[in-house]
Amino acid sequence: MKTNIHKTERILLGAHFSIAKGLDRAVYDAAGYGCTALQIFTKNASTWKERTVSREEILAFEKAKTQTGITRIASHAAYLLNLASPEPKKYRMSVAALTRELERCAALDLPFLILHPGNHMGAGEAEGIKRIASGINTVFDEVKAPRTQLLLETTAGQGSSVGGRFEHIRSIMEGITDSKGVGACLDTSHIFAAGYDIRTRETYEKTLDAFDEIIGLDRLAVIHLNDAKRGLGSGVDRHEHIGRGQIGLDAFRFIMQDPRFEGIPKIIETPKNEGDTDYDRINLDRLRSLLKD
Numbered sequence: 001m002k003t004n005i006h007k008t009e010r011i012l013l014g015a016h017f018s019i020a021k022g023l024d025r026a027v028y029d030a031a032g033y034g035c036t037a038l039q040i041f042t043k044n045a046s047t048w049k050e051r052t053v054s055r056e057e058i059l060a061f062e063k064a065k066t067q068t069g070i071t072r073i074a075s076h077a078a079y080l081l082n083l084a085s086p087e088p089k090k091y092r093m094s095v096a097a098l099t100r101e102l103e104r105c106a107a108l109d110l111p112f113l114i115l116h117p118g119n120h121m122g123a124g125e126a127e128g129i130k131r132i133a134s135g136i137n138t139v140f141d142e143v144k145a146p147r148t149q150l151l152l153e154t155t156a157g158q159g160s161s162v163g164g165r166f167e168h169i170r171s172i173m174e175g176i177t178d179s180k181g182v183g184a185c186l187d188t189s190h191i192f193a194a195g196y197d198i199r200t201r202e203t204y205e206k207t208l209d210a211f212d213e214i215i216g217l218d219r220l221a222v223i224h225l226n227d228a229k230r231g232l233g234s235g236v237d238r239h240e241h242i243g244r245g246q247i248g249l250d251a252f253r254f255i256m257q258d259p260r261f262e263g264i265p266k267i268i269e270t271p272k273n274e275g276d277t278d279y280d281r282i283n284l285d286r287l288r289s290l291l292k293d
Helices: 005-010 023-032 055-068 088-107 125-142 166-174 188-193 201-214 249-256 279-292
Strands: 013-016 037-040 072-076 112-115 149-153 182-187 220-225 266-268
Touching (some): 013 279, 088 112, 088 125, 112 220, 125 166, 166 182, 182 188, 188 249, 220 249, 249 279
Parallel strands (some): 013 037, 037 072, 072 112, 182 220
């Protein structure tokens, strides 16, 4: 497929950036990499401790978006959350944390919040799916008319995780009352680890056909572009640099050149700096180069 510089400029491409120096700083950092989209945490993702974004933070964040033109920004919910947990305390904490996260996203006017569905911890997929949907319904009831769409991320199928099959995502969606409030995030490394092959044109189209039939491409709002350290169907969630893993460059070329995904933000979550090597820049440039093939 032939492309031109104008298409390269329009592509919604970015990375996950740190908010250690401020929410607004993450936006400016993204702009410095030529990004047109980005992903952030809105709090420390490794703790249950919550925070409320201040008026000053909101104003600075809005200014950064206006100055850079970057508005397609996703937040990723903390990995501690587990809406599929059969443990009552952990489940309640997860529902409360997701509620606060969605409130922060709404305050920052973020279009997307990405969530790993959860781990059923031996209770079984059906029970896990039921708990996830119930938890999201509770959150949506608490956060009236949220402006941020909650995106269920496909997982690698590791351990007792829910989301390794497209059917899991569909079943969760079917249990959510506010269907418009939820969408999907497809992670290339995760689906590959879960057994969905995208390495050849034939398998790529087959996988997308399955996604469309089961979930619906119209529900897809964000794509995580990550290569995989382990092989097809490994069930192991380990990201690798673009083109250096088991997936290879062709799959990323297919995605970058796919007109169906032109308006969908594509975010890398690949390993960061190693010594003096800035791998975010290398991976982003590599993806951009695929538009010109």
